[in-house]
Each structure stands twice: as C-alpha cells, then as structure tokens.
Amino acid sequence: MPKIFTTLDKIKPAYDVTYKVVLVICKIFLIADILITSYAVAGRLLHDYIPFLTDPSWTEEIVLTLMSYMAVLSAALSIRRGAHIRMTAFDRYLNPKLLKVLDIIADVAVLALGVIMLVVGWNYATTLGSRGSYISLPGLSRFWMYLPVPVAGLAMIVFELEALYNHIKSFYVQEGKTV
16 A cells, blocks of 8 residues: 555645646736726825826726735635645544544545536636626736636645645654655
C-alpha cells in the first residue's frame, strides 16, 4: 500500500501551483478592488476640485463582482490550509481513528458541495448569466458575475481531493515517517 502513496505524492507540486495561482488571483482582485474603490471615493469627494476626476457608475458593480471572486476563492484556499470553519470542541474526547473517519466524511461532503457549485454554477453562468448584462456596463455579460461560483467549486474540488487523500493516507502512514 505505501507504494501508491509514493506515486500519488508526486502530484503535490500540482496542488502547490494551483494554490499559488488562486492566491495570486485573489491578491490581484484585492488590489484592483482597492484601486477602483479609491478612484470612486476620490471621484465623489474631489470632483469639485478636479473636474476630470469623476465617479463612474461601473465601479460599484465591478467592485462587488471582484469581492465575490475573492470571497469564494479564499474559502477554497482555506480548505487546503485546514482553516475552514469546523467544530473541534469534542475532538479531544473522540478516538483518533473515529476523528479521522469523521474528517473523511466531512471531506466527502465538502467535495460534493464543490461538485454542486461547479455544475450548478456553470449552468447559471452559461444560461442566466449570459442572457443579461451589467446595468452600468451594457457591453459586459453577467456571465462574469456568476463565474466565481463554478471557479470556486473547481478549486474546492482540487483542494478537497488533496485533503481527502491526506486523511486516507494518515491511516496507513505514521505522521513524521516517510513512505
């Protein structure tokens, strides 16, 4: 059994790259959010003094869209770090093997949620989202407003598969030992 873990451990760099890519996307969106919001606030406050500085109507919808990307993608990132919301009050009272089994059940449930987010979110993005456009940007499809859900679903699936693998591996490989 340990040979399979040695083989599957070679995939870890792909998880690392995926994590870094999603993290960079979140950082870029955060910077864009800050810049757009700053521009909008400056446009509202300083328009009387600097006439060419205005508050375009599109800033609010774009900021909200970027925030939705960051919210769901950062939730997916928390799966990899094990920082997602979970109840651990009774963990110290449970048998360690039972705790591992419960972790696997939780992983499967979150994996199922990721699949639902991917499938249903993609369906919404390509049907409902592609039919409309932003109010302030009529040329921009609402597809981009619905896209964060399936993208986060895909990221959740990737990170949850890694978490599930690590929990299953913990049954066969002692912590701190190599396979």
